[in-house]
Amino acid sequence: MVNETPENIIKTVFHPEYTYGDFIGKLIPITRSRKVEYNFYEGHFLRALSQAYKNIIKSYDKQGNIIDNHKIENVVLIIDELNRGNSSSIFGSIFQLLDRDDDGWSSYYISINEIEFIKILELIGVEFSYDSNGKVDKYELKPHNSVQLKTFQEKLSFLKFDLINKTIKIPPNLSIIATMNTSDSSIYYMDSAFKRRWSWEFIDIDSKSVTLEGIAFKNRDEWHNFIQNINFFIKSNHKSIRGIEDKQIGYFFIKDDEIKNACIQNKLMFFLWDSVFNRDKKPLINLLYGENTKYHNELITFGDFAKQVDNFIKKINSFKSV
Numbered sequence: 001m002v003n004e005t006p007e008n009i010i011k012t013v014f015h016p017e018y019t020y021g022d023f024i025g026k027l028i029p030i031t032r033s034r035k036v037e038y039n040f041y042e043g044h045f046l047r048a049l050s051q052a053y054k055n056i057i058k059s060y061d062k063q064g065n066i067i068d069n070h071k072i073e074n075v076v077l078i079i080d081e082l083n084r085g086n087s088s089s090i091f092g093s094i095f096q097l098l099d100r101d102d103d104g105w106s107s108y109y110i111s112i113n114e115i116e117f118i119k120i121l122e123l124i125g126v127e128f129s130y131d132s133n134g135k136v137d138k139y140e141l142k143p144h145n146s147v148q149l150k151t152f153q154e155k156l157s158f159l160k161f162d163l164i165n166k167t168i169k170i171p172p173n174l175s176i177i178a179t180m181n182t183s184d185s186s187i188y189y190m191d192s193a194f195k196r197r198w199s200w201e202f203i204d205i206d207s208k209s210v211t212l213e214g215i216a217f218k219n220r221d222e223w224h225n226f227i228q229n230i231n232f233f234i235k236s237n238h239k240s241i242r243g244i245e246d247k248q249i250g251y252f253f254i255k256d257d258e259i260k261n262a263c264i265q266n267k268l269m270f271f272l273w274d275s276v277f278n279r280d281k282k283p284l285i286n287l288l289y290g291e292n293t294k295y296h297n298e299l300i301t302f303g304d305f306a307k308q309v310d311n312f313i314k315k316i317n318s319f320k321s322v
Helices: 044-057 087-098 114-123 149-155 220-236 261-276 282-289 293-298 302-306 309-317
Strands: 009-013 025-032 035-042 075-080 126-130 136-141 174-178 215-217
Touching: 009 044, 025 114, 035 044, 035 114, 044 075, 044 114, 044 174, 114 126, 136 149, 215 220, 215 261, 220 309, 261 302, 261 309, 282 309
Parallel strands: 009 075, 075 174
Antiparallel strands: 025 035, 126 136
């Protein structure tokens, strides 16, 4: 499938010199006939987003109705070495789009500048005509006819972007997959707000996924009770935590109605290990094993911790009564 649709696979590698401009797009000067021209070149994210929009458009007819049995092609943006670049700076306001609703669309929209928005339209195949003031007068998207702005917006309403205010969302057919090495000593710091917007999967040293099947919490009420207990545990160990206000867990840290063990392992437990108790693992060791020092070498790596998901949930749920 990759060989058949290579345009649906966009790859990039973060590094210390990689910037927001590389990710979104930037103006680059080019000299032609001794004259300097500036062209806007799309970055990897803008290219992936535009390809996802383009695939959606292919599944709709001129009237804006979805074509029966026409599957919308998925697009994936692959980021290797996420933590070798300043990811929070590279993503900028794009990180707000990482929150998704149940239908797969971004929960929120962001505004982008006109140059970026025009580039998206160009990449999905829109052609423009201009009025005497140099403003876009009409938009044409084949097989759609040339139409005025308002009509064009209505015809492409299924894309959920706003031509007037230049706002965008990530569609459900665009996935972003990133890799990072947690043991890399040269990594950039990733803030908690950025980390929380990702789903995580930990691959152990033996290249195996540390994932436990099954359901941890059957409904939101069970999850809410668990969150109250875990925040009590976090506050009880505040001496081991820097910036505790930012380290407590909100109810929507995980938004699923039914929460799987794998989600607890790879998102919640990783956040506790890597962000909350990153300086001092002793509270986690004491939680799982008590003061019995003979078990303390059982919790050296995150892989060791992740395998204790059942014990972790049990200990947190009983922590208040200790």
